[in-house]
Amino acid sequence: MHYVKAKTLLTKWNGMNIYRGCTHGCIYCDSRSNCYNFDHKFEDIEVKENAPELLENILKSKRNKCMISTGSMSDPYMPIEMKLQLTRKCLEIIEKYGFGATVITKSDLILRDLDVLKSINKKAKCVVQMTLTTYDEELCKKLEPHVCTTKRRFEVLKILNENNIPTIVWFTPILPYINDTKENMQGILDDCIKSNVKGIICFNAGMTLREGDREYYYSQLDKLFPNLSQKYIKNYGNSYHVVSKNNDELMDIFNRTCEEHHIICNPDECFRYTSEYVEEDNQIKLF
Secondary structure (H helix, E strand, O other): OEEEOOOOOOOOOOEEOOEEOOOOOOOOOHHHOHHHOOOOOOOOOEEEOOHHHHHHHHHOOOOOOOEEEEOOOOOOOOOHHHHHOHHHHHHHHHHHOOOEEEEEEOOHHHHHHHHHHHHHHHHOOEEEEEEEOOOOHHHHHHHOOOOOOHHHHHHHHHHHHHOOOOEEEEEOOOOOOOOOOHHHHHHHHHHHHHOOOOEEEOOOOEEEOOOOHHHHHHHHHHHHOOOHHHHHHHHHOOOOEEEOOOHHHHHHHHHHHHHHOOOEOOHHHHHHHHHOOOOHHHHHHHO
């Protein structure tokens, strides 16, 4: 890892990435794409060491309360966070000034900060978003080798919901010829139901591949699933959208199951929920 003094932190949509790069090793990671202009090795994490100071300077003078998001590009709970605690410090600042927070992660390290998350949720709103792709534990270890497995992530979701923190699942990507099966779809959905998730984001049974990400993904396929990259090249070429031949069947299962169990499954509705500073019933309590 290496440290930088950042000049800015929040985007115009109030998102922040405290770290840049990742060590989870997920074979499909879009953040590796060339369009994001990394000027260092992806696993050599860039640390914005002054992130808490920047955030405090912004929030103490920000007139309108809103949701502050993190994790869209780099997981805020990579192993280095155990030592540096920059994500925790930023959450404490969000809590201090009464803002809301939404965090995207694959890591159970988020439970370390359960006390801060609960405090934010009492004052405003806190939503945890967790990425899940693969119900089979052994396959998960291949696709996402350096982060806790799906089973542990579902345990985290249950703990969060037991503490009244709403959760959204990112069920993406679904990789053609790998996890695009009815068994995988139903397994993930069944545990989402048991974990009482608020919503599930699943754009389709497929993935996206950009320049940079595509080459890394194919190199990993060659190691883990010999000859599969050639099948991708034959069927998809250099397509950005790579959609499974099982898409219609799988998305029918997805939509029917979510509707039956009253789980938000429209991506726009999920995004609207995570961006709302407080829910309507909380606003009534506040005023």
